[in-house]
Amino acid sequence: MRKPQTQTRPSDTEMEPLVEIEDLRVSFRTDEGLITPVDGVSFSVPRGKTLGIVGESGSGKSVSTKALMKLLPQTAIIDPGSRMRFTRKAGGVVDIARLGAGTREMRDIRGGDIAMIFQEPMASFSPVWTIGNQMIEAIRLHRAVGKAKAREIAIDMLERVGISNPDMRVDQYPHEMSGGMRQRCMIALALSTNPSLLIADEPTTALDVTIQAQILDLMNDIQSELDMSIIFITHDMGVIAHVADEVAVMYLGRIVERGPTAEVIHNPKHPYTKGLLAALPDLDHIDRRLVPVGGDIPGPMNRPAGCAFHPRCDQFTSGLCDAAIPHYTDTGDGREVSCFLVGQDEGAR
């Protein structure tokens, strides 16, 4: 295994994005052959900002972030051309794509620099250990503290995420808590090691709207308090509109549109983004008939050639959209769109 390239450039760390993913390509070996659920994804997350990733099933949104954590199964292959530059807490930039999943450095990053919270908090905790036990284990793995001090940190974190009676709760088992409380504990656990990047994979999807509002609020507070970056994965455009600074819309393994949240939602440029927004029921227009995006999401084995969205696109141009993948066109307002209809780029690949 090659040694990771580390370069320290403390002077311009503030300008540098915390994570920079370039041309990420992840394939899986399956019985039916090779599938590529993530096919050339590039994005970056600045410090203290939130990137929202929206996409439907099969878009590759979870796989790309799991690649960043090196949590993919053994059948996964990260293309050697992929780059995942990440700035460590201690300084220095590493390319995570070049790190082995089991290496010392990766184990430090995973949980220490990058933490992750999941959709189903019940499945993320072990049912046979107390919340405190599991938090103390994580804290001691990543911070040089003793048991008593780790317990103190755990209680403090639980209090911060709004758990009442943290001294008592710390010794409870996950089943003794409600869904919203478990998700709070999950956040406390993820944040107890002081990560600089939090990956939230559909963290509120399983929760009721009232609890979802509490959790979104909490994540917002903690982000500004800790100056942490967040990658927020969801399929809910409404949630994205309120948490993300920037949004990336994914479809079948590629980002089709990326830009400042308000711009993308107010004035979507890619036909898929437009379709997604039109398909959404809207409380302000309940008499309007919904406009579905025609067709179905193709399976990973039969990805359409060219622009993957072309079979469902109502503005599809034969001989162009099904022949080549459109470039990213910079539309000037900090936005990149991958569609032939936007800014007509002749030099199509």
Added chain:
Amino acid sequence: MKEETLLKVDSLRMYFNIAGKGLFGRSSAAIKAIDDVSFDISRGETLGLVGESGSGKTTVGRAILRALKPTGGKVLFNIGDRVTDVTELSGKDLFSFRRHMQLIFQDPYSSLNPRMTVRDIIAEPLECQKYGTRDEIDARVREVAERCKLNVEHLRRFPHAFSGGQRQRICIARALVASPEFIVCDESVSALDVSIQAEVINLLQDLQAELGLTYLFIAHDLSVVAQISHRVAVMYVGRLMEFAPTESLFFAPQHPYTKALLSAVPSVHPDHEFAPVPLDGEIPNPAAVPSGCRFRTRCPIAQDKCASEEPEWREIDQDHFVACHYAGAANATA
């Protein structure tokens, strides 16, 4: 019962014993999953039922369909010039009455038998009800499949060959095949992707217009419920809090719980201010329901009276019912 009323639910109660038999053979504790719920649904109407998890909305659907035997109350169907109380039916009578009602589940992946072809899945209700010969059944299956926008060429395939949206259309076809009058949709579009969800909602609406179906639409997603329902009932820990035509419920909510729920829905319009009414804590355990108004422990406008007196179910505006002491007056404070 009025002629246009298809279903009338009257003081429905569903209790589950949790204590088991104690040392002296007594069991006392019970989860009151549904505690005195009454409403009616007109023919051709969609009634939306919303509430947080644990509010008992799924149990209401199951009790109406007699998947559960209610502890008390009546469920009256007005079908074929006759009013039938399904809570009193049993055996053969119940079995033959079941063809009038159907259920569409949430997850189209786990609600289809992977070892049956799509044709057999859709035909099963007909075979149960001894609809006719194989050819008659085949003809009916094809007719319904076409109506649900399924490709009839694909009827001999197995469910795994279909995408989520297609599977949900298979579930809808199965529910429709025996020509029911009443369908419970329990979170039927929640598991679908947004682009597919819209199509299934439109299909449900079209089928309703064509066939005069009546839906009880149970969901937690308020904007979906607003889209499809004519009237909406809001449920909290086993009881209705508010019940009104969709427009008035969403644009002039009276109950503080409904207001809080609506304020917590993040809108895609970034210019809409997202200011959820903070609700303390979480939904109470239905085995230990708070005294008085059951919402008072989380209510932003609760007073002493709320703990001692249970609010009465009153009509605050035309067809707009609410259970809150301070509804109406609450507009000034909340």
